[in-house]
Amino acid sequence: MSILSGSDSTVTEKRDRFFALAESLRDSLWRGDALGRSRVSTISTGYPGLDQELPGHGWNVSALTEILWGYQGGGEFRILAPALKSLSQxxxxxxxxxxxxxxxxxxxxxxxxxxRNVLIVNAEKPADRLWTAEQILKSGSAGALISWNPTAKAEHLRRLQVAAVSADGLTFILRPANTRHEPSPAPLRLQCDPAPFGQLTVDVFKRRGPSAAAPVLLPAFFPPSMKRALDRAQRSVVVPVETPHVDSLVSSPVASRSGVPTLA
Known part of the structure; x- marks a missing residue:
């Protein structure tokens, strides 16, 4: 015989049903101060630090992602390169x-x-770009669609978001940074800006959850040919080392604790 009274048993049953319902909806509900979970599949950005800031830890499939740039050609395409490489291969x-x-x-x-897996489509008029993007998404034929449409309005973005939901691929729209405060239905919005030494900052200012505490710093990209050239140049450089007098080592501000001179 249960040690719970009839009323206690009813309360327990309701509590169990509540927690079972909450568990079934765990991908649809999230705390406002926590990063949301993704209900769709994701593809890694190729940058571990950026993955950690995105719901599902990657680019969401079947969703519109909006990327803004500080100025055209500021490196906004580079952020997509690792995922595009993976898909194309x-x-x-x-x-x-x-x-x-x-x-x-x-x-x-x-x-x-x-x-060989890249298709470049030219469409000068914004209306033509929007229509073409919708047809590509509805066809489900692309692993990724990247559309440049700086004059797209909120209603245009909403149409793309609706079309992206039914597409089994990544959907990106690239717009200038001055559209940051315009309304957008895109569930994920980022802004890219160049940083010193060829690096790139990515500000995740809209996502499922709170805004990122700070921009993510992505490393500089060097093509393989440039890397090989830099490696060869580095190996060919010989820095002459002179052995100074002991007194100069003691008084030198650039002398290391071990007594070996360092380069200023």
Missing amino acids: TGKAIVLLGSPYDLIAPALDQYGIEV
Whole structure:
């Protein structure tokens, strides 16, 4: 016989049902001060520090992601390169729609992106870009769609978000930083800005959960050919080392504690 009274048993049953319901909805509910969980699959950005700041720890599939740039050509494409490389090397199509740059095969190849799986679509009018993006998303034929549309309005973004939900791929729209305070239905919004020494800062200012405490700093990117050249140059440089007098070592502000002179 249960030691609980009838009323206690009812309370316990309701409590159990509540926790069971909460567990079933754990991917749909989150605390306002916690990073939300992703209900869809994700693809790693290729940057561990950035992954940690994104719901699901990566780019969300079947969702619109908005990337803003401080100025055109400030490195906003580089943030996508690792994911595009991964998708293209598995045979997925990468569609670049309305790019303001003259994208050339060697440049994409430097990022490790399979050029044969890249489709470049030119559409000058914003309305044409929007219509084309919707058709690509509805077809479900692309592993990733990157669309440049600086004049897109909130209603245009909403149409893209609706179309992205039914697409089994990544959807990005790139816009200038001055649109940051405009309304947007995109569940994830980031701003990229160049940083010293070829680095890149990424400010995750809208996501499922609180804004990121600080921008993420991404390392500089050096193409393989440049890395090889830098390595060769570094190996070929010989720095002459002179043995100074003991007194000069003691008085030198750049002398190390071990007594070995260091470079200022």
